[in-house]
Amino acid sequence: MTSSRVLLLHALFDSRGHRTAEELGAEVQAIAPDVHISTIYRNLDDLERLGVVVHAHLGHGPATYHLAASAHGHFVCEECGAMIEAPDEIFLGLSRAAKSEFDFDINPHHFAMLGRCKDCR
Amino acid sequence: MTSSRVLLLHALFDSRGHRTAEELGAEVQAIAPDVHISTIYRNLDDLERLGVVVHAHLGHGPATYHLAASAHGHFVCEECGAMIEAPDEIFLGLSRAAKSEFDFDINPHHFAMLGRCKDCR
């Protein structure tokens, strides 16, 4: 457990949000300027392999990371980019349908569900 | 309507599947070797803006294009990459739930729904 990893975890815990690798890197570098962005990527990969964090794709840009403990689905507006964190229960119907029709277990966390928010119609 | 566009449309119609820009480019270049990959990208963008084709992200690799007329959702196995084309009806429950809980209209076509297929559990 090295200092760069500790700083990265701090950044992840402090801001319980969705942050890109670049943002997390900037936050770590505010305290330890020499930490290289590739170290951030490597540590994020390690933490993900350990099940501490997960990454999700909310659109066409960079991936966002957050703590695995607070995993959830995402609805993202195609128009304005607004993001809604969705509780897993909302996917229950789809989950059951995919299971019975295709014997497929869904994981609704990785890719956002796009669409239109109430303000963009 | 130029010849490269005609060839691209042919490639899209012929193989009613999910092809990456590179694959479509290779197919066009089999007949017209000078068509540049950037032309493929530009024409795909134009066709998408016109509503003829759509692209979807089935995983971490390149986007895949198919005819808009046959739009559908995708279930993709995180383990083996197997892809299932899902009829829109399967998303009806989720669609209603997102509507009533968040006033959000989902579009389930753009990003695949990841998970595990029946062979990978």
Next chain:
DNA sequence: AGGAAGTATGCGACCAGGTCGCAACAGGCC
């Protein structure tokens, strides 16, 4: 058919987001 005007194309340079190889540098253990 000839020619002007507008659009599409080939090409290479470039960009974003990430990954990798490598040498230097910990930190733990004898």
Next chain:
DNA sequence: GGCCTGTTGCGACCTGGTCGCATACTTCCT
């Protein structure tokens, strides 16, 4: 202190895609 293993900084590289520019092709008008 000396060795071994794992981590890091760094720059080069990779993929997937975009852009600027000069040339070539279409289209439309006559």
